[in-house]
Amino acid sequence: MRTILKVAWRSIWRNRRRTLISMSAVGLGLVLVIFYGGLLGGALGDAKEQLDNVGIGHVEITAPGWRTHRAATESLADPEALLARLALPARSEVGWRVVAAASSRAHGRARASSCRASTGRGKSDSRRTSGRCGRPASRRRRRSRHPDRREARGTAQGQAGRQAARDGATGGRRAWGRALPRPRHLPLALAGDLGAPGPGQRVLGAPAPGHRRRGPSDRDPARPCRRGGRRGDAAASGARARLRRALLRRPAAAAQDHGAARRQIVWMVAFFVYGLVAWVSSTRC
Amino acid sequence: MSVMERTREFGVLRAIAPAGRVVAQVFGESFWIATISGFLGLGAGLLLTWYGSHHALMDIGGTNGALEYGGTVLRSAVKTRFSLGTALQAAGLVYLMALVVALYPAWKVARCRRPAPCTRARKEHTAWP
Numbered sequence: 354m355r356t357i358l359k360v361a362w363r364s365i366w367r368n369r370r371r372t373l374i375s376m377s378a379v380g381l382g383l384v385l386v387i388f389y390g391g392l393l394g395g396a397l398g399d400a401k402e403q404l405d406n407v408g409i410g411h412v413e414i415t416a417p418g419w420r421t422h423r424a425a426t427e428s429l430a431d432p433e434a435l436l437a438r439l440a441l442p443a444r445s446e447v448g449w450r451v452v453a454a455a456s457s458r459a460h461g462r463a464r465a466s467s468c469r470a471s472t473g474r475g476k477s478d479s480r481r482t483s484g485r486c487g488r489p490a491s492r493r494r495r496r497s498r499h500p501d502r503r504e505a506r507g508t509a510q511g512q513a514g515r516q517a518a519r520d521g522a523t524g525g526r527r528a529w530g531r532a533l534p535r536p537r538h539l540p541l542a543l544a545g546d547l548g549a550p551g552p553g554q555r556v557l558g559a560p561a562p563g564h565r566r567r568g569p570s571d572r573d574p575a576r577p578c579r580r581g582g583r584r585g586d587a588a589a590s591g592a593r594a595r596l597r598r599a600l601l602r603r604p605a606a607a608a609q610d611h612g613a614a615r616r617q618i619v620w621m622v623a624f625f626v627y628g629l630v631a632w633v634s635s636t637r638c
Numbered sequence: 639m640s641v642m643e644r645t646r647e648f649g650v651l652r653a654i655a656p657a658g659r660v661v662a663q664v665f666g667e668s669f670w671i672a673t674i675s676g677f678l679g680l681g682a683g684l685l686l687t688w689y690g691s692h693h694a695l696m697d698i699g700g701t702n703g704a705l706e707y708g709g710t711v712l713r714s715a716v717k718t719r720f721s722l723g724t725a726l727q728a729a730g731l732v733y734l735m736a737l738v739v740a741l742y743p744a745w746k747v748a749r750c751r752r753p754a755p756c757t758r759a760r761k762e763h764t765a766w767p
Binding site for chain 1: 643662663666669675691695
């Protein structure tokens, strides 16, 4: 075996150029496999990390029957005591998930109440459908005359949603379109009891400080809103200013993209030249 | 490539040595090529992946490598993940493949029962017989 390997070693270096071409083909293929594996792993790791940070979290603790029934009334009895028993590390972040929309009927009411806030009033646009809800405004108004739904729409729903958003829980986002006949019976009180996060803590899924999340819970039911968003509001003007700034930054990003495309073209040309040289060399050996 | 162009050489070898000896030499050559290029490729790939895990290879347009969407800060810089296990796995696969693809030229050499057809000079100067 040793002699065979020795002869083989001497044999491959009898034609050095052919051996180098063969070795570079294998080596370059291996480099590309490793590099693209790392690139794919980095992209997937980023996506997973961002999903965890946005609101899913690494660990989810629920009430015992929550996964089976999915009922909004099944909430943790004493989450603070549970967290104290877990003794999480100092840098861990905890977010409370407030669940709303317990039934399809409540969801229908939620649609009715939220659409009323997002569509303009008046007879001229009674048949106009909102892009968000897709139902005529007259029908929405007729459905919302029921006593329960009248209670659900407007201030009760808006205040509950805004309260959840102020508490910084993900329920602030989820509770916006929900009819709340009796808000005190829902687990929204959970977020209220826990209070605001301490200094240096951040609640998962909560909007950044100073950020105002747009949604029907932010809308004032008494204020008629036009199609295409509100006008004249401070939050909306802030969003428009951010959008304008982002658009002004676009040329720099476009130039960066051109640079990346140019690099890719250079790499493709280099690979093509390499293949051509390898092919010509192999035919003339 | 390293076998098809050397029909005369392998024909002479088959005339003076048993088929197993010639096949072993073909496998030995593939072993050396796969080993050297595998180590070089593994080193270069690890180096490139390590560099990509510390420096942003591409930025999809955010400011300072961050992109804010819906109140959430996302990372806009594309980086690689340095993983020795994944790299070793890829190197092992490529090494195995480099040895497996040596089966065909070895089979071509071994099936040459008489040295005369292999020593024809007609196919000496062509890339593929």
